[in-house]
Structures are given as structure tokens and as C-alpha cells.
Amino acid sequence: MRIARFALFRTRVTPLEAFHVVILRVGSRYSVNMTPVTLEREAFVLRPPSSGDIDAITEACQDPMLLHWVPLPVPYTRAHAAEFVPQVTDAGWRNGTACTWVIERAGELAGMISLNDIDQGSASIGYWAARSHRRTGTVTAAGQAVLDFAFAPEPHGLGLSRVEWRAHTGNRATAAVAQRLGFTFEGIARSAGVIRGQRRDEWMAGLLSTDDRSPADWHL
Template sequence: MEPVTLRTDRLVLSVPEPTDSDDVVAYANDPDVIAYTPVPVPYGHAEAKHWISEVVRPGWTAGTRYEFGVRRADDLRLLGTVGLFGFVDGAAEIGYAMHPDGRGNGFMTEAARAVLDWAFAPEPHGLGFARVQWRAIATNTPSAAIAERLGLRYEGRLRSGVFHRGERHDQLIAAVLRDDDRSAPTVWPTA
């Protein structure tokens, strides 16, 4: 598939380019991104270039991963990414990461909502998916808050469900179905 560009009132979501390497390095080295995602440590320009040229681009071409760079419409610097991957029988997983400069403004919620809209839209305007799930280390409360705001429904806690940085962690899982009312409040546990 050719890369798609999505737009919201405040954002442009487009495929990360080699010129975004500095920005990818900046957010990939953020302590929160390191704590909760499998980015290599240390993460430098070689890793960013590899990710863009060997993961992102081939993912779009092969139809196995659709990664979007999150950019403000008035400043096209890459603030983070949101992607769909793990495609199986009309379902996918969503993941996202944001540089501290982009946090606290609702950008990731807005970006991920646009990606979900595209994922569920019928072809040829979207992917026609039936389900999108999210998983994260249970202590990643900012990511969980975004998933909750997106209308994903909490499906469970996988005890010791993920191995990350040499330790086992509980993992949360949530999902949304194409026909779910994403504007309806969902109930997530507080602990």
C-alpha cells in the first residue's frame, strides 16, 4: 500500500521520513519511552534510520505495518508516532509514543482517534478492520489513559504478561470493535 496521510484540525499524520531521524532519536531516548517500549538502548541515528528504512517503509509496502508520524499542522516536526501492526483476520494492534514536547495537549489522543477512524472505515477509504487492540505495561498509566479516552474497553490484566528490560511486568489489554460507540464512557479498573 502507498503511505496514507491523515489530517485532523491540529495535526498531520504522515509516514516518518529519513529527515525525521533527529526527532525519532529525541523521543526514543526519552526515559518514559525507554521504560515502556522496546526501543533499543542506546538509540542513535543508525537505529532511527534502520527503523524508518527497514521497518516503516517496508511495512507500508508489504501491508504489514502502518506507522504514522504525528506532526502539528503548523509545525511539521515529528513529535511522535502512532501505528497499526500485528494484522490478523481483520484485527490489528495500535501502539504510540510521544516526545515530551507533544505531551499534555491531547495530540496523541487526537492522532490515535484519526488512525482508528481510518482503520475501521470501509475500503477503499480505510482498512475495514473489525477490531483494534492495545497492550501496555500495567504501570504505563499515560498510555492507558489515552486508550480509555479513545473508547477502548478494558479486557484484562495479564499477570507477568510481558518481559521488558530484563524483568517481567503485568500487561493490560483493551480493545475496540468497529461497531462500538467510542464516545460512550468505559469503565477501567483503578489498580
């Protein structure tokens, strides 16, 4: 699972009255100032992280499987989570480069999902699930909601043209989610990822706003 700057993360999106976008021309680049958005579904809620999530994030990030695939500090402490919420997630919303959500299910933190590196109509997606919420379909459903939001035209979404997915080779659980979301496998980026000083190859996949999002066999 890959979440950019993660220093510690088939329902349709309805119109989002709380979402406001201001496009500012800066050379050849666009800057987006975003008000944090909450996406509500029957089974879960996607909402921006808050200080009330720090303990749950800290607990989830003790999981050996998560530590194996995500470039987290080891040991992961409460101080890391306390820094992550304001300095990474809040800043991403504020400067328009990233949207990060807690996946809340039955009152618990079920995982996190984010759109990162938002620029010129593209972004990358990252996600992880807390141990007790894996194999429940929650992350896949959350991904569908986030992609609906990513591709929805302004002012109801980001109006993106492309979302990219990457994960370290061998991370089949995360790859299975991306495959179910309709991503097209695009190849291997050699030695493109780093976890605790060790370089790793990465699988790459992409999804366009014009794709039908039907799952396809990746033949991994």
C-alpha cells in the same frame, strides 16, 4: 506504551483517494498491499516516517520516560532510527502488516502512532508522545483519526473489525489515552511483555468497529 517491532513508535476520516487496497487470498489468510497514507487534520498531520525524521526520532528516544515503557535499545543511537524507518515502517506498509505514522504538529515531531499485526480484520495500536507534546490532547486526537481509518470500509480505510491495545501495567498515561478512545478493558496478560530481558504483565483492551467509542471507567 507498546509498539510492535519498534526497534528504535473527533474528526471523521474523509474519503482517501490515495489509498489503494488489493486483497489476495492466501489459504485462510488475507494479504494487503498498501500505498502509504497521509491523514491530515487541522491541528496535525499523520504521515509515514521518512529519512528526514531520523534526527527527531533519535532525540525523542533519549527521554527516560519513553525508555522506561517502550522496548527501545539503550543507548538509543541515530543508527537505530536510521534502521527503523526503512526496515520496519517502510516494510510494514509494503507487506500490509503495519501502518506507522509520524504525528507532526506545528512542524515538529510530536510522537508516533501505528497499527501493527494487521491480519484477518484485526490489528493492534501503539503510540508515544514526545516530551514537549504530552498533555496536549494530540495523541488522543491522532488515535481517533487512526481508528477512523482502521474501521472505515475499503477503499477508504482498512475495514477492520477489531483493534487491540496493550501496555505494561502501571503505564497510566497510555491507558488514559486508550480509555478516552473508547477501548474496553479486557484484563491482564501475565508476564506477556518483555523490556530488555525483564518480563512484565500487560493491560489489555479492545475496540470493535461496532462499539460507540464512548469512554468508560476501567477501574484500574
